[in-house]
Amino acid sequence: ANSIEIGLLSGIFSLVNLSQIFWSKIISSEAQKILQKHAERHGVEFILNAKSVSFLGSGDFEGIKINEKEVKAPILAVGIGLESESVVLNGAGIEVRKGVVCDKFLQTSQPDIFAAGDCAEFEDVVLEKHMRYGNWTNAIMQGKTAALNMLGEKQEFRILSSYSTSLFGKDIVFIGDVERASADVVEQKVLDAENSVEIFKRDGRAVGAVIIGDTAKRTEITNKIKNREDF
Ligand SMILES: Cc1cc2nc3c(=O)[nH]c(=O)nc-3n(C[C@H](O)[C@H](O)[C@H](O)COP(=O)(O)OP(=O)(O)OC[C@H]3O[C@@H](n4cnc5c(N)ncnc54)[C@H](O)[C@@H]3O)c2cc1C
The missing domain is CATH 3.50.50.60 (FAD/NAD(P)-binding domain)
Known part of the structure; x- marks a missing residue:
């Protein structure tokens, strides 16, 4: 496994063989640090690059051992990502x-x-x-x-998709195409200890944005991307 995230109810967040935390294919390492520090202030301990993980308890689950650290917990959550199942369409x-x-x-x-x-x-x-x-x-x-x-209409799907979530009260907004690998350039517009705005550009125009912290400019950024305006 090279991208497994493990969360325990006791507040441990561990990444097996990974050194970066959330959304490493999307946001910069500086923006990730904002989220990591924020979560740490709320009692989450991060164990990056964990090399070995094993279960504690001979019958019922009692916790896990990450590297040499034993963590007791009643619940284990494992993030494995998403994969499409399209076999039903074969043929x-x-x-x-x-x-x-x-x-x-x-x-x-x-x-x-x-x-x-x-x-x-x-x-x-x-x-x-x-x-x-x-x-x-x-x-x-x-x-x-x-x-x-x-039903026979001919309606284009025309919406700039966006998704928002929050981590211990810190707002995070994803707008449009935020795949870092397919962007020509990602411009860091705001970066301080609590806030970050990154603009994703492809073929000379903005196609996506990630806002962390202060989301006051969400509508303005969304409209600029939709209207193909410069940032
Ligand atoms: C843990 C988790 C948290 C999420 N949190 C958020 C959130 O906070 N905000 C947000 O906007 N989105 C969130 N999402 C994403 C959101 O749930 C999905 O984008 C949304 O449900 C997609 O809807 P859908 O109808 O396309 O697919 P689904 O909701 O996945 O519906 C597909 C349905 O098809 C059925 N199905 C599959 N194969 C077959 C088959 N062969 N025959 C018959 N039926 C079949 C499935 O059982 C399922 O009921 C989250 C997703 C997960 C997994």
Whole structure:
């Protein structure tokens, strides 16, 4: 295993064979540090680059041993990421890449078959790229568009996806395409001990942003990305 996250109810967060914490494929190491320090202030201990993990308890689960450290806990949570299960589509003549490929109307490569939500790798007309999102708003809005198009309408799916969450009260917002590897450049617009704003640019335009901490500029940033304005 090279990317397993382990959380214990006792407040230990451990990463097996990994030296970076949350969202290392998205945010900078400086922004990760803001989140790590914030979580540490709330009692979370991080064990990075853990080399060995074993269970404690001969019958019932009692905790785990990370490297040489024994941690008693009633619950263990393991983060393994997400993987698509598309075997059900085998032989159906539907193109599948990371997700079910569909056009801006959410129609798949087969007429009359549509995809929506986490499974859809759709033609995003705002970002001009095939995208796949995993959040409730996207799933709900795509479900509506796909349903209308199944009924014969021809409605483009045109929404700049965003997702927000919070870590011990610290707001974190992801807007648009925040895949670091596919950005030409990621500009750090704000960086202090508590806040960070990173703008992802591709082909000369902003396509995504991650805001940590003060989210007052969320709407302004969203509109700038939608309207292809400069930052
Ligand atoms: C732990 C966790 C926390 C999350 N937290 C948030 C959050 O805070 N905010 C947010 O916006 N999003 C969150 N998400 C993401 C969000 O849950 C998904 O983006 C959303 O549920 C996607 O909806 P969907 O309808 O596309 O897929 P799903 O909700 O996954 O629905 C797919 C359905 O299809 C069924 N299914 C699968 N295969 C078959 C088959 N062969 N035959 C019949 N049925 C089948 C499944 O059982 C499931 O019911 C979270 C996800 C997880 C896992």
